[in-house]
Amino acid sequence: MDVSWYIVLSALIFCIGLIGVLTRRNPLVVLLSLELLLNAGNLSLIAFSRMWGNADGQIFALIVMVVAACEVVIGLGLIVAMYRNSLPIDVDEMSELRG
Amino acid sequence: MQVLEAICFFIAAIFAVGGAIGVVAIRNPFFSVLSLVMHLLALAALFLLLHAQFLAASQIIVYAGAVMVLYVFVAAYVGGVDEPMRPSGPLLTLAPFFAGALFIELVIAALGTGLSQINTEGAEVSPGFGGPEQFGELLLKRFLIPFETASYLLLIAAVGAVVLARRRRGLEHLDEGEDAMQPAPEAAPSSAAESGEPVVAPGAAV
Numbered sequence: 001m002d003v004s005w006y007i008v009l010s011a012l013i014f015c016i017g018l019i020g021v022l023t024r025r026n027p028l029v030v031l032l033s034l035e036l037l038l039n040a041g042n043l044s045l046i047a048f049s050r051m052w053g054n055a056d057g058q059i060f061a062l063i064v065m066v067v068a069a070c071e072v073v074i075g076l077g078l079i080v081a082m083y084r085n086s087l088p089i090d091v092d093e094m095s096e097l098r099g
Numbered sequence: 100m101q102v103l104e105a106i107c108f109f110i111a112a113i114f115a116v117g118g119a120i121g122v123v124a125i126r127n128p129f130f131s132v133l134s135l136v137m138h139l140l141a142l143a144a145l146f147l148l149l150h151a152q153f154l155a156a157s158q159i160i161v162y163a164g165a166v167m168v169l170y171v172f173v174a175a176y177v178g179g180v181d182e183p184m185r186p187s188g189p190l191l192t193l194a195p196f197f198a199g200a201l202f203i204e205l206v207i208a209a210l211g212t213g214l215s216q217i218n219t220e221g222a223e224v225s226p227g228f229g230g231p232e233q234f235g236e237l238l239l240k241r242f243l244i245p246f247e248t249a250s251y252l253l254l255i256a257a258v259g260a261v262v263l264a265r266r267r268r269g270l271e272h273l274d275e276g277e278d279a280m281q282p283a284p285e286a287a288p289s290s291a292a293e294s295g296e297p298v299v300a301p302g303a304a305v
Contacts, residue, residue: 001108004210004217006149009112011205013119013138015198020123022194028128028174032135035166036119039142042154050149051214053222055233058151059242062234065154065161066249070256072166076173077263083177084266 006047014040025090027082031075038068108148114141128177132170139163151229 013036020033042061049057082089118138122131139162146155209217216222227233238246 001104001148001220002218003221005108005112006145007209007217008206009115009145011202011209012116014205015202016116016119016123018201019194019198022197023191024123026128028170028177029122029131032122032128032131032170035135035162036122036138039139043142043145046146046149046151046154049151050221050224051216051219053224053228055229055237056241058154058229058234059237059245061151061154062157062238063245063249065157066253069161069166070252072169073256073260074263076169077260079173079177080264089177 003047003051006050007044010040010044010047013043025092027075027079027089027091027094030091031072031079034071034075035068038064038071104148107144111141111144111148114138115145129171129174132167132174135170136163136167139167149229150224153229153231153234 017033017036017040020036021030024030024033042064045057045061049055115138118134118141121134125131125134139158143155143158146158
């Protein structure tokens with residue numbers, strides 16, 4: 001399979017994740033869509049790493065996975081804190097910091 | 100061999116895209132999480148096709164295993180409430196167009212690029228490419244500083260999650276004090292609104 005197929009697939013997954021981030025209101029689903037974005041980035045990093053026959057891109061992908069795990073931990077901690085304080089689980093309602 | 104690889108790619112790609120659409124389209128967050136698990140497993144298969152064996156394994160263990168368990172717990176804890184989509188709004192209608200435009204642009208950028216090898220299978224790789232041995236050597240020699248930084252990042256995230264999610268026992272009396280103070284200012288506008296309503300109603304009747 002040509003590398004370009006993987007790049008196109010990664011672009012498609014990125015765009016689907018973008019739709020999720022823009023349109024969904026539940027912060028849990030927004031986090032899931034962010035996972036889609038990060039995984040699309042990972043896929044293209046690994047495809048390019050395969051293209052050059054160089055494993056540096058795979059190290060990048062591993063670091064991206066670490067960052068994604070951190071983001072999940074903090075994001076889910078925020079959602080649990082929102083739930084404990086009986087705030088609405090809705091990103092549109094959380095607008096206190098809006099300028 | 101070529102045909103087999105293509106078949107594997109297309110099956111994995113269909114599952115990956117289907118899982119991604121499921122994440123975005125399913126109303127119940129719990130099933131969105133399960134859909135993401137399917138997406139991640141398909142991605143692991145794609146990683147294997149790209150000779151990234153170690154990453155495929157860590158994708159399944161770290162993502163589809165640990166991270167998704169966390170998601171399932173929080174989805175069950177918060178409650179899988181079916182949320183309505185935004186009833187109508189500029190964002191809901193514009194977002195698919197924006198994403199579609201971005202997709203077309205990305206495809207043009209990827210296929211029209213001057214990279215000479217993008218329409219090939221990639222460079223020849225040694226048998227150990229993407230294995231744990233190569234990973235360990237790269238991480239501990241060339242990428243030592245990013246590796247250590249990532250470990251600090253994980254530590255900070257773990258501490259931050261504990262701080263965010265714990266019950267604030269030490270601050271409870273402060274919270275109670277705030278709660279006791281809050282109703283007073285809120286009561287004033289509501290009583291004003293109540294007293295204002297009878298004034299408005301006769302005016303509207305007239």
